[in-house]
Amino acid sequence: MNNPTEYLPRSYHTRVSTYWWLARWPYVKFILREASSVFVAWIVVVTLLQIRALTRGPADYAELQNWLRSPLLLTLNAVSLAFVIFHAVTWFNLAPKAMVIRLRGKRLSSLAIAAPNYVAWVVISAAIAWILLRG
């Protein structure tokens, strides 16, 4: 495939600022959504640390819980929660745009496609909380 811009004069390329995404709210939203992935990775790291501490014994586990009570970690996890909720909401709201479902010739509304995601979210979250808090 030929690059269509290959034969254009070099000077034709306009430089885009590193901060182009600050120009409009939808762009900022886009970058925030992308940034949520960093917090997703952070949550994996914390989860793995928890598993390691559980394997090592009660003393190590208690030490990790202490660390999680420090202001820095509490702040980090509060920000992480905000970002993963933002990720979840934008992800579920994207579903109707990604799939067009027709029922008896009529296009199913965005709400009808997004709603089951939210119901599943609530049910799954409640189930996880119940399993954890049982003991």
Place this chain on the structure above:
Amino acid sequence: MHKRSNEPFLWMLFSAGGVVSAMLMPIHVLLFGLAFPLGWVDAPSYEHLLALVRHPLTRVYLFILCSLALFHWAHRFRFTLYDGLQIKHLNELINTFCYGGATLGTAVAAYLLWRIP
């Protein structure tokens, strides 16, 4: 020269990881990151949690959660660096860092979950 692209496969991992992260992560951080440390609810005992992670189903669940979420991160973070910071010229390095990191994290998760007594 045309190499077969593995982009669809990576996108599939990204997408599956997106669903998993959206459905499961908010409750995980809410409980382990805030509610338990701040004492909003009584934290489960060490014995209860150890019994939980010992169960094969929990191990499979945690493995899927960790690995898919990491590949979701890899894909998104790669494009954040491409588009957000406009550093397309570091292509190879970024790919190695993102997907290499996700692969390494997956291996660590497998090892830690395997090692639980």
